[in-house]
Amino acid sequence: MTDNTQTNEPHVLPLSIYLGVGSILIFLTAVTVYAASFNFGEFNLLIAMLIATVKASLVAMYFMHLKYDNKLYLLLFLSAIVFLGIFIVITMFDTLRRGDIYEIKAGAIRDAVIYDSLHITPDAHALEDSLSISTDTTEIVIDTTK
Amino acid sequence: MNKMPETHYLNATKGIKSWLTTVDHKRIGILYLFSIMFFFFIGGMFAILLRLELLTPSELYIDSDTYNQFFTLHGAIMIFLFIIPAIPAILGNFVLPIMIGAKDVAFPRLNLASWYIYMFGSMFAVFSLVSGGVDTGWTFYTPYSTTTSTSVISMTLGAFILGFSSIFTGLNFIVTVHKLRSPGMTWFKMPLFAWGMYATALIQVLATPILGITLLLLIIERTVGIGIFDPAMGGDPVLYQHFFWFYSHPAVYIMILPGMAIISELITAHSHKKIFGYTAIAYSSLGIAFASFIVWGHHMFTSGQSELAAMIFSFLTFFVAIPSGIKVFNWIATLYKGSIAWTTPMLYTLAFLFLFSIGGLTGIFLGALSVDIHLHDTYFIVAHFHYVMVGGTVIAFLGGLHHWWPKMWGRMYNETQAKIACGLIFVGFNMTFFTQFIMGAKGMPRRYHLYDDVYRPFHAFSTYGSWVMAIGFFLMAYYLFRSLYVGKPAGDNPWGALTHEWSITSPPPEHNFESIPITEHGPYDYDKVVAKSTFTEK
Ligand code: HEM
Ligand SMILES: [Cu+2]
Numbered sequence: 001m002t003d004n005t006q007t008n009e010p011h012v013l014p015l016s017i018y019l020g021v022g023s024i025l026i027f028l029t030a031v032t033v034y035a036a037s038f039n040f041g042e043f044n045l046l047i048a049m050l051i052a053t054v055k056a057s058l059v060a061m062y063f064m065h066l067k068y069d070n071k072l073y074l075l076l077f078l079s080a081i082v083f084l085g086i087f088i089v090i091t092m093f094d095t096l097r098r099g100d101i102y103e104i105k106a107g108a109i110r111d112a113v114i115y116d117s118l119h120i121t122p123d124a125h126a127l128e129d130s131l132s133i134s135t136d137t138t139e140i141v142i143d144t145t146k
Numbered sequence: 147m148n149k150m151p152e153t154h155y156l157n158a159t160k161g162i163k164s165w166l167t168t169v170d171h172k173r174i175g176i177l178y179l180f181s182i183m184f185f186f187f188i189g190g191m192f193a194i195l196l197r198l199e200l201l202t203p204s205e206l207y208i209d210s211d212t213y214n215q216f217f218t219l220h221g222a223i224m225i226f227l228f229i230i231p232a233i234p235a236i237l238g239n240f241v242l243p244i245m246i247g248a249k250d251v252a253f254p255r256l257n258l259a260s261w262y263i264y265m266f267g268s269m270f271a272v273f274s275l276v277s278g279g280v281d282t283g284w285t286f287y288t289p290y291s292t293t294t295s296t297s298v299i300s301m302t303l304g305a306f307i308l309g310f311s312s313i314f315t316g317l318n319f320i321v322t323v324h325k326l327r328s329p330g331m332t333w334f335k336m337p338l339f340a341w342g343m344y345a346t347a348l349i350q351v352l353a354t355p356i357l358g359i360t361l362l363l364l365i366i367e368r369t370v371g372i373g374i375f376d377p378a379m380g381g382d383p384v385l386y387q388h389f390f391w392f393y394s395h396p397a398v399y400i401m402i403l404p405g406m407a408i409i410s411e412l413i414t415a416h417s418h419k420k421i422f423g424y425t426a427i428a429y430s431s432l433g434i435a436f437a438s439f440i441v442w443g444h445h446m447f448t449s450g451q452s453e454l455a456a457m458i459f460s461f462l463t464f465f466v467a468i469p470s471g472i473k474v475f476n477w478i479a480t481l482y483k484g485s486i487a488w489t490t491p492m493l494y495t496l497a498f499l500f501l502f503s504i505g506g507l508t509g510i511f512l513g514a515l516s517v518d519i520h521l522h523d524t525y526f527i528v529a530h531f532h533y534v535m536v537g538g539t540v541i542a543f544l545g546g547l548h549h550w551w552p553k554m555w556g557r558m559y560n561e562t563q564a565k566i567a568c569g570l571i572f573v574g575f576n577m578t579f580f581t582q583f584i585m586g587a588k589g590m591p592r593r594y595h596l597y598d599d600v601y602r603p604f605h606a607f608s609t610y611g612s613w614v615m616a617i618g619f620f621l622m623a624y625y626l627f628r629s630l631y632v633g634k635p636a637g638d639n640p641w642g643a644l645t646h647e648w649s650i651t652s653p654p655p656e657h658n659f660e661s662i663p664i665t666e667h668g669p670y671d672y673d674k675v676v677a678k679s680t681f682t683e684k
Contacts, residue, residue, distance in 0.1 A: 083352055083439055090440065091388045094455035105450055107377075 013062070021062045028055050148637035148680060150556050154653040169254035172654060175240030176554070177261050182236060185227040185268065190619065192220035197578070197612040200605045203597050213595040214281035215296070221284030226305045227268055229539055230397065233404030234315050234350075235264070237546045238343050240554060242319060244647040244654060245337050247328025247663040252321035260314035263307060270304030273297070283593060285394070286361070288375040288386040292368045299368060302361040309354045312400075316350030319343050328646075330665035337645045337669040338427055342407020345431035346400055349438065353396040360389040387449050391442035399438040401535060402502075403431060405542030406473055409498050412545050413477050414670045415643035416492035417484030421670045423476035430469035437466045447518045456515055463513035470506050474499065489641070490564040494545030497572050501537025505530060508583070523593075526586025532579045544571075544622075551626070552640050556652040557633030558681060563625040570618030577611025637680025644677050645669045 032051050040047060061067040066074045099106025155172045165173060196216050199206050208216070243251050251257050274280055274297035282291040282298060291298050323344045327336070363374050364386070373379020375386040414421045421427065443451060443459030477499060486492060508530040512518050521527065552558050585604040590597060597605065639648040646663055647654070667675050 080352065086440060087356075087388075087392050090443070090455070090458070091385070093458055094384070094388065094443070094451040095382070097452035097454045098450070099452075101453055105452075 013065075013068075017062060021058055025055055025058060148635040150635045151651040151653070151655070153655065154556065154651060155656045156555075156653050158656040167258075169250070169258050170656065171239050171243050171251050171254065171257060172554075172658075174257050174261055175236050175238075178231065178235040178239060178264070181261075181265060181268070182228055182232050185223055186232075189220055189223035189228055190616070192216050192223070194612060194616055196220060197609040199595070200597075201609045203599050203602050203605075205596065210595040211281065214593075215279035217593060218280045218283050219275055222280065222301060222305070223271065224535075225284050225397075226308050227271060229401050229535060230312060231264060231308075231315070233408065233539070233543050233546065234319070234343060234346055235260070235311075237408065237543070237550060238315070238319065238346075238404065241550055241647055242340060242343050243322060243326065244650070244658050245645050245669075246323065246326065246331055246340055247646050247659065247665060248322060248326035249657050249659060251318045252325055253318050256314050257318055260311045260318070263314065264311040267304045267307035267311060270300050270307060274301040274304065285390060286364060287390075288364065288367070288383045291364060292376060299365055302364055306358050306361045309358045312350050313354050316347035316354075319347040320351065323347075328663050328665060334425065334428070335665055335668050338410035338421065338424065339407045339645075341428040341431050342403050342410065345435045346403045346407070348432075349396045349400050349403070349435050353393050353400070353439070356389065357393040357397070360386070360393060363389070384446070384449050384451055387446050387451075388442070391445045392439075395442040395445065396435075396438040398531075398534070399434055401539045403434060405498070405502075405539040406431070406470075408542045408546035408549075409477060409495055410473075411643075411645070412491045412495045412549055413480050414672065415549070415641050415645075416489050416495065417481055417486045418642065418672045419480055419484030419670075420668075420673050421476070422479035422482075423472075424670070426472050427476050430472045433469040434466065437462075437469065441466055441513075444513050444518070447515055448522045460513060460515035460518075464510065467506060467510055467513075470502075474503060474506075487641075489548075490559075490561060490568055491545045491549040491641075493565060493568045494541050494548065497568070498538060498541045498545065501533055501541060501572075501575070505533030505535075505537050508533065521586060523591055524586035525582040525590045525592055528592050529579045529582035529586055532575075532582075536575060536579075541571075544568075549641070550647075551629070552633075552636030552681070553647055553652045553654070555630055555633070556635055557629050558636045558640060559629035559633055560625045563621060567618045567621040567625070570621065571615055574611050574613070574615030574618055577614060578608050579611075581605075581608045581611070634681075639677055640679060640681035642677045642679035644671060644675060648677065 028051055032048065035047055035051070060077060066077060155170055159168075165177065168174060168177075195208075196213070199208055199213060199216075239251070239257065243249070277300065278295075278297050280296045280298055280301045282294060282296070286298065286302060291302075323336070323340055366372050367374050367376060367379075367381070371379070373381040375381045375383050377383065410421060410427055441459060441463045443455055444463045447456050447460070477495075508526070512521060512527065512530060548559070548564060581604045585601050586592075588601070590601045590604070636652050638651055640652075641648070644667065646665075649663070650658060
């Protein structure tokens with residue numbers, strides 16, 4: 001059979017690398033937990049995502065061997081992320097611009113809050129008055145005076 | 147007169163168990179053939195029943211709720227159980243490894259697993275069918291799908307599971323094409339069928355998980371009440387459509403690319419002419435695979451998405467037509483000055499060119515934002531997608547089935563009957579669906595049980611057409627089954643074609659090749675190599 005891309009020998013990494021990467025992952029988990037105890041406002045999400053991305057890349061590169069394998073696999077892996085990016089970006093052309101012409105079309109999205117039937121999130125109650133959404137009855141009241 | 151080979155993959159081992167545990171790609175192809183055709187039959191029965199009901203403007207024999215269930219089951223079965231798996235799982239499994247000179251696919255067990263998963267997923271579909279049906283349409287749009295009392299969950303779960311079967315097949319083909327090509331079979335010496343299967347596999351692997359997640363989110367919203375699509379819970383119903391079409395537009399290319407792959411083979415083999423524009427056809431498959439991911443919003447022009455998004459999607463949609471156009475022109479150029487043999491596969495090929503062009507061009511109409519506002523959700527849409535899916539994919543599939551049938555079974559079907567059936571299907575199809583373009587443009591909405599009297603002549607004609615088509619299909623079933631018993635042995639190469647599968651016996655030996663085949667000539671070198679046909683009617 002033609003095998004024009006790589007050898008089929010399994011690539012074995014020294015145990016120390018696995019342990020090393022493993023401890024970095026555990027350390028970053030601790031960082032995530034610690035970071036959660038501060039309120040960075042808008043940056044909360046960004047920081048959490050940043051740490052998570054670093055962790056995911058480490059797993060992909062070392063545990064999944066993408067760093068050492070044929071670069072084609074890396075390309076395939078990244079293409080999934082690219083397509084996810086395409087999906088999110090183009091969808092935002094819709095969701096962020098829905099009210100451009102008719103205000104009413106933006107309603108549902110603009111008023112959306114993180115839904116929480118158990119009322120654990122304090123913010124949901126704070127938003128209740130300002131957005132005229134009743135979190136108890138799951139009913140939207142469109143405020144026509146605004 | 148030809149003789150059948152003594153041993154081949156069909157009689158190498160015997161008994162039900164040898165079939166249910168087989169890892170031979172050819173046998174798995176046959177397992178798929180029978181199971182998928184069974185569901186094609188069920189889906190087809192629903193179609194005939196729907197058309198019968200639409201014969202008259204008022205209620206004929208089913209009420210509106212039943213009507214809604216019938217079109218949902220028809221659509222869901224045809225899409226998820228028939229057209230998506232059909233060509234890759236049946237013909238791809240059977241032919242692809244032999245074409246590239248391999249003894250099997252890269253992961254034979256995974257291949258068998260994909261069939262079991264297909265059967266498992268289809269059980270869910272059957273279950274939803276008997277446990278109250280589904281009435282959402284095959285698209286499962288929210289908010290209706292999260293509120294209706296019908297068996298939405300089991301149906302979507304079925305589609306979710308079927309997705310895995312699709313991914314397994316795709317993954318298998320990608321690795322097979324990369325790793326198992328025989329010596330001399332470089333990328334650009336591969337038959338175009340292999341290119342098409344490869345491009346399809348890429349979309350299957352990249353896009354199918356999205357459907358899985360979408361349906362899972364739907365199920366979660368329905369069962370646990372987490373708001374994703376329901377505005378009352380902070381969700382966005384239009385978001386569902388984004389999710390759904392981000393899978394389903396690429397999925398329409400999961401359906402058509404394999405059809406195009408077949409046509410590229412048939413058109414050269416039955417006109418004995420080197421393919422025109424090999425590289426253009428190969429690359430356009432990859433072009434289609436990519437472009438298909440950035441146009442999904444053309445299904446949502448009237449959904450309430452932002453005007454900006456609608457404009458962007460309309461603009462991008464025109465790009466997907468380019469690779470399809472490239473292919474059609476190259477196929478026509480291939481026919482030019484070829485020695486066209488009027489075989490059944492060739493008839494299907496010509497039918498494809500004709501019908502797919504109509505389907506594709508009406509897609510351009512629909513891609514134009516302003517025109518679509520008028521045509522959306524009318525019978526024009528119904529006609530458009532039937533022209534591409536039936537006129538394109540199903541016709542190509544039937545062409546491929548007739549082309550490789552003698553290879554599968556070693557026997558030839560009755561060519562005269564086959565041509566008659568092909569004619570009936572072609573005429574019946576146009577009767578059924580061309581009328582729908584007209585009534586759609588006149589405003590007849592789709593998915594309606596009762597309709598205004600002015601549309602009556604169109605609907606009636608369309609229903610008559612569906613009967614003509616049905617007769618064609620039954621005739622086909624008859625002569626194909628009959629050929630298994632009384633068909634004349636076809637010999638190794640009944641069409642005088644040059645790809646690898648025609649150099650081995652029909653039916654092929656269990657392990658395809660005795661020694662690793664060396665690729666000496668290109669798959670379409672009809673200008674340099676002459677392969678004699680091994681079959682004559684008399
Ligand atoms: C030549 C390129 C094509 C273009 C530009 C195109 C364009 C479109 C557009 C704009 C729509 C949406 C119409 C509406 O809902 O208002 C549509 C619907 C549809 N198309 Fe195509 N199309 C093309 C090829 C195909 C192919 C190859 C297939 C399948 C094999 C296909 C299957 C469908 C289906 C199933 C729908 C209807 C979906 C539904 O609402 O149930 N199309 N097409
Ligand atoms: Cu589309």
